[in-house]
Amino acid sequence: MIASLFAQVPFEQHRLVDTADFDEAHPLVCQALNSARFQVLRGKITHNQLDLLPCGNLSLLKLRYGYGADVSVDPSSLNGYYLLVLPTQGQAQFHFDGHSLAVSPQGAVLISPDRRFHFKASHDYEQVLLRLDRQAIADAWCRLTAQDNAPDICFDAVIPMNSAGWQALLPMLQWVVRCAGLVGQDHGVAQVALLAQTEMLLATTLLLHQPHSMAAHLWPEPPPSAPQAIRRAQAYMFEHLGERLPVAMIASHCGLSVRRLQALFQDECGQSPLKWLRMQRLQAIQQALLQDGDTSKVSDTAARFGFTHLGEFSRAYRQAFGETPQQTRGKLTRRVVQVPARPLGFRQRVDPAYSHEQPEKHECPTTL
Numbered sequence: 001m002i003a004s005l006f007a008q009v010p011f012e013q014h015r016l017v018d019t020a021d022f023d024e025a026h027p028l029v030c031q032a033l034n035s036a037r038f039q040v041l042r043g044k045i046t047h048n049q050l051d052l053l054p055c056g057n058l059s060l061l062k063l064r065y066g067y068g069a070d071v072s073v074d075p076s077s078l079n080g081y082y083l084l085v086l087p088t089q090g091q092a093q094f095h096f097d098g099h100s101l102a103v104s105p106q107g108a109v110l111i112s113p114d115r116r117f118h119f120k121a122s123h124d125y126e127q128v129l130l131r132l133d134r135q136a137i138a139d140a141w142c143r144l145t146a147q148d149n150a151p152d153i154c155f156d157a158v159i160p161m162n163s164a165g166w167q168a169l170l171p172m173l174q175w176v177v178r179c180a181g182l183v184g185q186d187h188g189v190a191q192v193a194l195l196a197q198t199e200m201l202l203a204t205t206l207l208l209h210q211p212h213s214m215a216a217h218l219w220p221e222p223p224p225s226a227p228q229a230i231r232r233a234q235a236y237m238f239e240h241l242g243e244r245l246p247v248a249m250i251a252s253h254c255g256l257s258v259r260r261l262q263a264l265f266q267d268e269c270g271q272s273p274l275k276w277l278r279m280q281r282l283q284a285i286q287q288a289l290l291q292d293g294d295t296s297k298v299s300d301t302a303a304r305f306g307f308t309h310l311g312e313f314s315r316a317y318r319q320a321f322g323e324t325p326q327q328t329r330g331k332l333t334r335r336v337v338q339v340p341a342r343p344l345g346f347r348q349r350v351d352p353a354y355s356h357e358q359p360e361k362h363e364c365p366t367t368l
Helices: 022-032 135-145 164-180 188-207 225-241 247-254 260-271 274-291 296-306 310-321 327-332
Strands: 015-019 038-054 058-076 083-089 092-096 099-103 107-111 117-122 128-135 159-161
Touching: 022 038, 022 058, 038 159, 038 164, 058 164, 058 188, 083 092, 083 135, 083 274, 092 274, 099 107, 128 135, 128 188, 135 188, 159 164, 164 188, 225 247, 225 260, 225 274, 247 260, 260 274, 274 296, 274 310, 274 327, 296 310, 296 327
Parallel strands: none
Antiparallel strands: 015 038, 038 058, 058 117, 058 128, 083 107, 083 128, 092 099, 092 117, 107 159
16 A cells, blocks of 8 residues: 555656665665664665655655665664654564564554664565654644644654554645655745645644654543533532522533533433532522521522522422422421430329329339
8 A cells, every 4th residue: 555655756766876785875875864773684685775855844765775685774763853664565673662563564653753763674675754854843733732842752653554643644645745746846936835834734644643742732631421521510510509600611610512511411310400500509498498597588598599580499499399498497397396305213294184194103212
């Protein structure tokens, strides 16, 4: 797939190296990319080839390096640029920070600046490279975050072809291929602007779709799960039970849209957030009316918990509890007062005039 993607790029028109002499090819390759230690592991080098197409600040390269032999290449790290490695044939084994990564035409690798790496390549290994300056990523970061300075950003090296990162990157690579076809044509200012825009889009695509060290600072926190969001909303409403609470304010506190919050409450509670809130207020008023020593007017108690229209409150209260607020408060006066406990050894005296029972005869104790 990768080989076919770049099949129409006129690499042969921009060839810098084409030789079987490794000693001739090596310094030219290092000059275009990075100095590197090179070792032949098995076989004999038969060909070295480097094609380089400058696309504005981007560079598109096709490289055969030590072709014909199994080789080991150690560039240590990249100086000031990112390198997208797109194998077109053969196999390679890349090593990053003690981890090993098998590379083939079924995947891509993104190498970040200053990240230590080396790799071993098979005798038939060939690759297309896309070089992107570190400053392009920094500029894209500043545009996305409205910050003046960009941190050092290290991308995850692996870009599987079934990932969202690759699916977002592929149209950008196709656009780079189209721009590569314009190289050498005299389009003046328009071509310069097009290539600059291509670089910006590529850098932005990587920041938005390829995992990296600063992704958590770029993306907002994920929305809470349904139970967590509802608990957060309910806690917020309890804290502000007596205040005016538009549903938009509750949703904003939870980091959700109004529609999403309403849907969650309907699914989990069977009612809207404001209906749930009204019931909590009514229950709070009911508890206040049943408390001993509460001499507040019913209207004042209702207002304390967010009800400003007394008629609406009375109807809602009756509908919820089957009685009026005044009837709830009247229950206090009908409570049975408990008789205090009597000292041990004594019985209650019953006046025969007020009882049909005969008084119990007993002797008073003379001693305790």
